[in-house]
Amino acid sequence: MRRMSTPYSTILYQAEGPVARITLNRPDKRNPIGPLTAGEIIHALENRAPETRVFVLTGAGKVFSAGGDLSQMAGAAGGAAASPAQPASLVDLFRTMHELGAPIIAMVNGHALAGGLGLMVACDLAIASDEATFGTTEIQLGLWPMMISAEIARSVGRKAALELMLTGRRIPAAEAARIGLINRAVPAASLESETMALAAELAEKSPATLALGLRAFYRAADMELLPALRFLEGELGRVLALEDAAEGISAFLQKRKPEWKGR
Numbered sequence: 001m002r003r004m005s006t007p008y009s010t011i012l013y014q015a016e017g018p019v020a021r022i023t024l025n026r027p028d029k030r031n032p033i034g035p036l037t038a039g040e041i042i043h044a045l046e047n048r049a050p051e052t053r054v055f056v057l058t059g060a061g062k063v064f065s066a067g068g069d070l071s072q073m074a075g076a077a078g079g080a081a082a083s084p085a086q087p088a089s090l091v092d093l094f095r096t097m098h099e100l101g102a103p104i105i106a107m108v109n110g111h112a113l114a115g116g117l118g119l120m121v122a123c124d125l126a127i128a129s130d131e132a133t134f135g136t137t138e139i140q141l142g143l144w145p146m147m148i149s150a151e152i153a154r155s156v157g158r159k160a161a162l163e164l165m166l167t168g169r170r171i172p173a174a175e176a177a178r179i180g181l182i183n184r185a186v187p188a189a190s191l192e193s194e195t196m197a198l199a200a201e202l203a204e205k206s207p208a209t210l211a212l213g214l215r216a217f218y219r220a221a222d223m224e225l226l227p228a229l230r231f232l233e234g235e236l237g238r239v240l241a242l243e244d245a246a247e248g249i250s251a252f253l254q255k256r257k258p259e260w261k262g263r
Contacts, residue, residue, distance in 0.1 A: 009083040010037040012060070013044045018053040018203035019196070020044070027061025033115040034069030035087030042096045043085035045104075053203045053210070056195060057123055058107040064132065065116025090115065090147045094122045098218040101211030103202045107195040108132050108182065113170070117181075118148025121155050124214065126182040127198065128173045129191045134181055135170035154221060156180045206244035206260045213239070 012023040022044050024031035045055065059065055097104055106112075106120040108128035114137050120126050128134075136145045136152070145152070145165055152161045160179045164171070173185035186194050202210070216235040220228040239245055243261045251258035 008040045008044070008085065010034070011040045011044065015049055015052055018051055019056060019199045020048060020052045020054070021056045021058065024057075024059040024065055027059070027063070029069075030063045030066035030111075031059040031061070031116065032067065032069035033065055033090070033119055035089065036083060036085070037069070038090060038093040039085040039088035040083060042088050042093055045096055045100055045102075048102070053102060053207050054199045055102060055104045056107050056199055057104055057119070058109055058195075059116075061110070063110040063116075064106070064108045064112040065119060066111060067114025067116050067137065090118065093119075094147070094151065097122050099215060101215050102207070103199075103210060103214065105195055105199055105202075106182075107191060108173075109188075109191060111170075113137050114145060115148060118145065118151050121148070121151040121181060125198065127191065127195045128176065128182045128185050129188040130173045130185040131188050132173050132176075132185075133170040134173070134176045135168060136165045137168045137170070139165065139168040152181075206242070206248065206258070207262045208242050208244045208260070209239055209248075212242075 008025075010024070010026055012021075012025045014021045014023075022041060024033075024037065026032060026037075041057075048055075103125065104123040106123035106126035106128075108120055108126055109132070110129065111133050112120045112128070113133075113135050117134055117136060120134075136148070138145045149161065149165060152164065156164075156179045171179075173182065176182045177185050212235060216232060220232055223231060243263050244258075247260065248258045
């Protein structure tokens, strides 16, 4: 099982076997999301090893991410050290995440606020510490969560989304789970084990089927019902044509564990 890491300026990247971990690594600044951080996450996702099947995204220290890098929003220099990545926007980052074709799990170790909340919601799944809080706090600064509102509105209902954005208040993990911002809240002591268990479970699925399924899910989400059904009908044909589909059916009939080929 190969273990690898890549040097970045604002994140840590570690991969071991089928699971890779990306850690927002500016705990002294509460892990802000700026152009360089977005670019480094994109670089890590796009340059994954062939054996990487699942990503876990978390934050260093006691906070997942407190939001956007206000110094860069105000035009201050980033002052970043050498990095293999180029700066990118949140639009670029969210698009990359949704087109990746590999599951991304947010392991929310602490508060997820503003842009940090948007990054968490853009992940496919999210498990949070029951000590974390969540909020779109931009309105307190006279700002509005423009890009992340698109992500939030696709995960929770209109009324819940607007209440978050209009009030800027923070909600506890239990409420975040109830309205659909996260999958579930767990005791802080169990966060690592539960997240990694979920990652290991997903890593055992067909990577080819996961890739087709995730991309189809996000593309169909913005279609009208009938075009979405027609599109998904065609995508089902692509899944059925996979070698992994034939292998999965054979393994089920033969009562054995499938051996995925990834194609």
